[in-house]
Amino acid sequence: MLLSRTELMGWGVAVLLVCCMGAVVAHGPFHARFTANPSGRTYTSPNQASSHSLAIYTAAGKEIGRYVPATLHVHPGDSIVVQNSSNAPHSVTAKDGTFNLRLISPGGSATLPAPTKKGTYPYICIFHQYMKGTIVVQ
Numbered sequence: 001m002l003l004s005r006t007e008l009m010g011w012g013v014a015v016l017l018v019c020c021m022g023a024v025v026a027h028g029p030f031h032a033r034f035t036a037n038p039s040g041r042t043y044t045s046p047n048q049a050s051s052h053s054l055a056i057y058t059a060a061g062k063e064i065g066r067y068v069p070a071t072l073h074v075h076p077g078d079s080i081v082v083q084n085s086s087n088a089p090h091s092v093t094a095k096d097g098t099f100n101l102r103l104i105s106p107g108g109s110a111t112l113p114a115p116t117k118k119g120t121y122p123y124i125c126i127f128h129q130y131m132k133g134t135i136v137v138q
């Protein structure tokens with residue numbers, strides 16, 4: 001059967017699309033996610049870094065925000081996902097300079113690697129210095 005030029009182009013585009021999708025499935029992030037843990041171990045075993053959540057909410061009756069939980073306990077090298085659920089930009093800035101998430105937009109999030117050294121790390125928001133929290137690495 002003879003195909004018109006338009007039909008040939010249509011087939012060409014279709015084949016190209018299928019190839020691209022194949023490449024994404026075989027080599028893309030989805031594939032990596034399913035094969036990164038072939039041993040079947042869970043991500044919560046004690047030797048692996050775990051993830052913690054730190055939220056920033058608008059404080060009731062106040063204009064800006066507060067960290068929840070105010071004191072977060074983690075292990076060295078864990079990751080801390082900071083979700084800004086308030087109405088203003090904030091930072092998570094260690095008083096001793098160990099870490100500094102400079103700016104998290106309202107509705108945005110950012111990941112802070114926990115310090116590798118055990119200790120107590122008080123932090124503030126550089127925009128609203130009365131906002132205080134503490135990360136305890138133990």
Ligand SMILES: [Cu+2]
Pocket residue numbers: 064065088089090091125126127128131
């Ligand atoms: Cu702030």
